[in-house]
Amino acid sequence: MKSALKGFFWVFVAICSGVSCNKEEQVPFSNPTQIDAYFPLTDFLEQKIENSSGDEVIKTIRFNEEEERVKFIPDTATWRKELDFFFQADINKAALASAYLTKEEGQMLIHSLKPGEKNNIREIKVVKKGGKVSEIGVVAIKDNLFYHSEVYGELAFDENENLSSYSMEGIQKVWFLAGTSLEVQADIAE
Template identity: 30%
Template sequence: MKFQNLLLVLLAFAFYACGSDLEKEQSEMEVLPYFDLSGFIDKEVSELPDSVLVSKGTRVNGDQKFADVVLSREDIAKELEIFKEADINKPTFALSYETQVKGRYLIHELKDGEKGKLKTMTVTYGNDEVTGLTIKMKEENIFYSSTTIASLYLSARGFNLDHYSVETTQKIRWMEPNNMKISGVLRMD
């Protein structure tokens, strides 16, 4: 019984010690070093109505289809998940990207020698508001490569999400590449 109590105390102490490291990392990231891509996507999706008419296009290896569909807020969030995956505001990336401002563009670019899927993020501004953003992600090893280019744009009418596209090309060694693209234009008339 004493052994079990001692074990519980040690586990509780270990859990507390790990928790304080996590809190320390989070407090160090209170000021985000890069554009808050995840927070931006959450905000834009939360401002959408419960359901939206979307003119949606899909292309898989050249075979295209277009349709008007009604998507829920959650469906649109899933379509934009790649942007949240590209968020680089993590302690491991704190010094991995160079940031430049060129006119109305904010650009985060992976530094030479650093590792990360996100290669570039370009945020476009107009009248001090975000009007669009583009990301390029790349992953490769000796057997596989994948490149994704995703963009989204906001309406000049009210800076609401207007349209988006996500295109991915995947190549497995000794096979033909796969190219997939989804795009959507939100109809908020």
């Protein structure tokens, strides 16, 4: 049952982020259509996973009423898989250059999808303390006639901008099936 739970988790994340499961896409590649209009989420995460090498992760996964707890020490490739939802949430693409409203409120930077624009990433919120990133939140919603999913993801960082925890909470509902819910909470121990 545990392997089925893990399998569903990855399928859920892939569906919610609109990602195919090709091996070629596991490692980010240079994209000539990348822009620098919004917070550089991919570059920021690449740096953080390099700094997290050797750290232990304690992760709790809840799928509907079932719960599983795992401990592991991820390598770089595993970190990319663990944080795939956040990598896929990077909105620095030429096609999205004018799709988001950006506002700064104190030490908070918010990118919100403009009304009428189409993308499943609805909002990215970056919170800073003392000029350093302390939290990144992502809201993704995918909705059509037969399918609805919502995923809320959050990354938390310590005072040195090292990743300290990450979480995701999501629901999905296919028109003719019962809805499912998934919650992931992971803490990083150095």
